[in-house]
Amino acid sequence: MNSIILRIGSRYVVGILLLFSIYMLLRGHNEPGGGFIGGLIGATGFVLYAIGCGTADARAALRIMPQTIAMAGLGIALVAGLAAAAFGDALFTGQWLFIGAEGDDKGLPLSTVLVFDIGVYLVVFGAILTLVFAMEEEI
């Protein structure tokens, strides 16, 4: 597709969508969002970029092969799940660390659950882009 508007527009939109996807990922535990949705949004950005500027450009902009991203996500999710064993809990039990918690204020909550969600994000992001790039290159 050769559309100059799409080509120029998609360069700006991809950044905004990526930022938005990370926002959705991080707020997911308390508000609508999460790794799955975040991954979809992030992938949409790159799909747009690939349609506007071509798959080769999109791949170059991504730098890492999408398959690798998906596999890394799976690995991260697995590590997050197995980490519970190191704390003596059953596998995939969430482990939490509240930095600066005072009373009802939980401070900055960090958890293996978030790491797991990041894994989900990367899997969805990588898997969709693997598929889309391959399809566009094939056609």
Add this chain to the structure above:
Amino acid sequence: MTNDEPSRRSGNGFAGVVPVLISGAIFVFFLTLVPQISAGDVLRWSYDWVPSLGIKLSFLVDGLSLTFSLLISGIGTLVLLYSNTYLAGHVQYARFALFLTSFMLAMLGLVLADNLIGLFVFWELTTITSYLLIGFGHETTKGRRSALQALFVTGAGALALLAGLILLGISAGTFEISEILAKGDEIRAHEMYLPILILLLAGAFTKSAQFPFHFWLPNAMAAPTPVSAFLHSATMVKAGVYLLARMHPAFSGTDVWLWTLTIFGAVTAVFASFLALRQTDLKQALAYTTLMALGTLTLFLGQTSSYAITAFVTFLIVHSLYKAALFLVVGCIDHATGTREAEILGGLGRVMPVTAIAAAIAALSMAGFPPFLGFIGKELKYAGALAVASEPVFVAGAVLLANALMLAVAGVVAFRPFWRKTDSELPRTPREAPWQMLAGPVLLAAAGAIFGINPDLLQVPLVNPTVATFLGDPTDAKELKLWAGVNLPLFLSIATFVLGLLIYVIHRPLRNLLIRADNAAPNFDRGWDAFLSGLKAFAWWQTKYLQSGVLRQYIFITFATVLVGLGGTMLVRGIGNVLPDLTGIALRNWAVVALITVGTLIAATTRSRIAAVAALGVVGIGVALIFIIFSAPDVAITQLLVETLIVVLVAVAMLRLPFLDAQGESDHRPWDAVLAIGVGGVVTLTLLAVLATPLDLRLTEYFEVTSWPEAFGRNIVNVILVDFRALDTFGEIAVVVIASLSAYALLRTTAKEKSE
């Protein structure tokens, strides 16, 4: 024939030495347990493994498991020492040593396990390691085929075994073997006794290669010779026998047990002895004599008399000693001359005197000559056979015939190659094997001689406590002695010698006769091939039929199945009155319904692909609106995003496709419409039926209550995904990755084909 090219360099460094030391240490450890066990103690270790299912990782050392452990670790040490020279300089020696050591540990776990599930896990570990060892020469088709065959046959048996063990555990109310054995009467009277027994026997008979599952064992000789010596004579194939022996106190004594084991054992023993004589490859001949031994052991396990049990225990030890020795001797011959063909070999006695003597001693034990342990074993076998209450003549006759044939085979394998005069050209100039390879045969043969001359060395430390695991009392064991007086077993022994020597003298014409008979008889190995190719042909046929490669047909078949399955169930079971109350539905909901309906109609009738895809997108967005109206924002967002992506993707793909009419698709439309309306109707009815039943809100309430206090999240959907049901999510994302990689591979393949 050999796929393991022996080299004459010695040693493999670290990978060669460490396994020997490990197994040697294990052997010494078990030796130190002997005094305790022979004094009547039973040692037990137990750890909780899966406490919620009552599964423990528990181990038991009693007479039976100690005897097996000593054989496994002792022969294992000698075999590892032997392999280090036999396969010296092999590129993959480290891998080989790892497989062999893992196998040994799995086998030890199997005989020591005191829990049915633990037993099964180790059982399967031996199956897998044995697969890897048989397939060690994986460059050859034969090696791969043999390994797969062994895996399939023993694996299928193991599935039956698993079912049997679980049934047994449930019926007995415990998975601990020692507790089950104490409930013998209860189990024999249980209504599930027969199904359990059949399943256990299926596992044991496939593993121990009993007729008609015997065909995989001779093929397994594709493994390097030390592996055959270890797995296929002394240890793994005895796992089935071990299982029967372990279960003996709980299962024996019924007619089913008696006759199944007696008949299968006797048939295997006699049948295999004839086939052993038929072979000209020394290793194959030994493989069939192993079958004979397994048959004999099974036969005696059918009985409950103390003579039969003592005969079982003694023959178990005798056989492991001489058979491992002879396999290693054949390996030495192969290593030295480059062949194992009985008709080529001869005159090796002068060049390989030590091997020859070790072979002679082992063979004399195998043939049952005094003063070797084999003689005592044979006398006990006759005594045991004659003690069979109902059919002593049948059992003793089978044992006599098998023993006589054994004597002849012992002559063929261990006498002729060394002392026969021959002019045949050998592929290599033979010379004596190095000490590492002689240690095994010499020590094992010597053990047979020493225990024969002084059976007390074996009686009190091992035989008595082992017999006690069957009969409860070590004093029940019959005495092992060379001279038991003039009695019927002695006469049967003499008859064996006469008959055996006669068969040996005429074994060449007899072999030709057997080869002809064997070629005429149904061949199980070829039957296996026919079975596999039949299975493949069936798979091919149904794949061609159901998976034609046309996407529309896939979809049609899938939805037709849904229609028939759901619709059929509704017709048969009825669904009652599910008509919903349509009053009071908000206007905005009707608007969404209208949106979806319009989208559907456009998608179904338009002649443009792009319009169809866009219309489907409208339907999807309508669904997302429903999610929003019923306050499920997460699901709605996901739905919207997925819908958008699909429309974009399909649009990209369809830009290159021809117009709908060009393919003459309209012929299918009426049928597609019927199917679509049918599936839609049935699914609607199903959903209405689901809604007609009161909704169980317990899970929802649980998540609502616990989401914040326990998982620190207010978004229940996300908390369920990443915390409460994280393992499920992990499975799902694994599927996503696999699916995308598969699709990628498929797309890439077609792209490559196009460019070529």
